[in-house]
Amino acid sequence: MSEIIILLLVALVILYSVKRKxxxxxxxxxxxxxxxxxxxxxFANLLAVIVAIGVARDSGLLDLFAxxxxxxxxxLGIQPEILPLAIVKPISGSxxxxxxSDIFIAYHPDSAIGKTASVMxxxxxxxxxxxxxxxxxxxxKNTRYALPVALLADVIGMYSAIKIAAWLL
Amino acid sequence: xxxxIITKILLEVKYRYNNDKxxxxxxxxxxxxxxxxxxxxxxxxxxxxxxxxxxxxGSCEQTAMLCIRYGAxxxxxxxxxxxxxxTGLIEKFAxxxxxxxxxxxxxxxxxxSEYILLNVTANMIGIGNAATPFGLAxxxxxxxxxxxxxxxxxxxxxxxxxxxxxxxxxxSLRAAFGSAEPSVVLLPILLATAITTAVGIIxxxxxxxREAVKCRK
Numbered sequence: 086m087s088e089i090i091i092l093l094l095v096a097l098v099i100l101y102s103v104k105r106k107x108x109x110x111x112x113x114x115x116x117x118x119x120x121x122x123x124x125x126x127x128f129a130n131l132l133a134v135i136v137a138i139g140v141a142r143d144s145g146l147l148d149l150f151a152x153x154x155x156x157x158x159x160x161l162g163i164q165p166e167i168l169p170l171a172i173v174k175p176i177s178g179s180x181x182x183x184x185x186s187d188i189f190i191a192y193h194p195d196s197a198i199g200k201t202a203s204v205m206x207x208x209x210x211x212x213x214x215x216x217x218x219x220x221x222x223x224x225x226k227n228t229r230y231a232l233p234v235a236l237l238a239d240v241i242g243m244y245s246a247i248k249i250a251a252w253l254l
Numbered sequence: 255x256x257x258x259i260i261t262k263i264l265l266e267v268k269y270r271y272n273n274d275k276x277x278x279x280x281x282x283x284x285x286x287x288x289x290x291x292x293x294x295x296x297x298x299x300x301x302x303x304x305x306x307x308x309x310x311x312g313s314c315e316q317t318a319m320l321c322i323r324y325g326a327x328x329x330x331x332x333x334x335x336x337x338x339x340x341t342g343l344i345e346k347f348a349x350x351x352x353x354x355x356x357x358x359x360x361x362x363x364x365x366x367s368e369y370i371l372l373n374v375t376a377n378m379i380g381i382g383n384a385a386t387p388f389g390l391a392x393x394x395x396x397x398x399x400x401x402x403x404x405x406x407x408x409x410x411x412x413x414x415x416x417x418x419x420x421x422x423x424x425x426s427l428r429a430a431f432g433s434a435e436p437s438v439v440l441l442p443i444l445l446a447t448a449i450t451t452a453v454g455i456i457x458x459x460x461x462x463x464r465e466a467v468k469c470r471k
Contacts, residue, residue, distance in 0.1 A: 087435075087438055088435075116339075117329040120329025124321050124325035143302060190431065194436070200442075207421040207423075209447070219389060220406075229401070237453065246443075
């Protein structure tokens with residue numbers, strides 16, 4: 086179903102550009118060559134986060150935290166493996182990608198945990214970071230209710246992501 | 255029209271954009287040592303030093319694989335986006351959105367709403383990198399004094415809730431790690447992000463009714 090939507094969009098965009106006589110192939114190359122520089126710029130960042138999380142996980146530290154919190158989490162119906170993603174996602178975008186790929190390695194993207202983590206990662210943005218960036222860029226000191234509302238939306242969004250994943254996937 | 259605006263804004267916000275990286279680095283400067291040092295210390299206590307050491311090598315290999323596979327898949331979508339941009343499809347989509355922007359930001363100037371429109375469009379079609387320069391330009395247009403106005407808060411909250419129509423980032427990452435059905439999460443994500451966005455918009459509108467701070471420029 087989802088595949089069909091995306092493939093249809095791809096075909097429609099290409100058909101439309103042929104109709105508008107846009108040089109499709111040139112445009113594609115122009116866009117696609119921007120991809121590797123983006124990855125190159127984030128490489129060191131990704132490496133640092135993946136190694137740091139790997140050390141915490143392999144030492145057993147993450148399991149310790151998860152087992153401490155698991156009574157509360159299981160009452161809410163949250164898998165403890167998802168917790169690192171929920172904590173990192175509002176703070177750092179590349180950090181969240183690293184945590185998500187870590188979950189994919191450990192549990193595979195098609196497992197229940199992998200699917201739930203995917204939905205959660207897509208449900209919000211890097212809230213704290215965006216608030217800090219946008220407000221500080223114009224020198225605003227008093228952000229009033231912005232951060233509480235944004236974080237409330239995050240918590241509700243991520244919790245519904247878990248419920249939706251359990252319901253639909 | 256697009257390329258003109260983009261280059262102008264990119265030049266204008268280049269300095270600030272460099273600053274924004276520092277925000278994330280500030281947090282990471284604290285998180286990175288905590289994870290590494292606490293992990294290593296705990297591994298001595300837990301007897302898992304061998305796993306931790308092997309894990310560092312494994313993490314490096316994992317990062318390399320991630321960059322190659324994810325980079326290639328991501329590049330493909332960037333190519334498709336460029337085609338959509340050149341044919342004017344993205345501009346058409348932006349025009350469809352403009353009534354919504356007028357409802358959400360009743361007090362902004364027309365220049366600010368143009369930047370808001372470009373920012374929201376970029377966010378919705380999943381090119382977050384392109385959204386940031388537009389977003390900062392919109393903030394600059396709306397700025398007035400040290401207190402955030404209601405429209406500014408609505409704008410920032412809208413950016414933090416990420417209403418994405420097609421979550422290409424997550425789908426590409428799933429594909430890179432060998433998912434048999436990477437795009438199966440499309441509809442669930444759409445639903446979840448719609449809830450996040452709805453909660454954000456409704457809360458802001460409700461608070462605005464109680465205590466409105468208008469910008470007098």
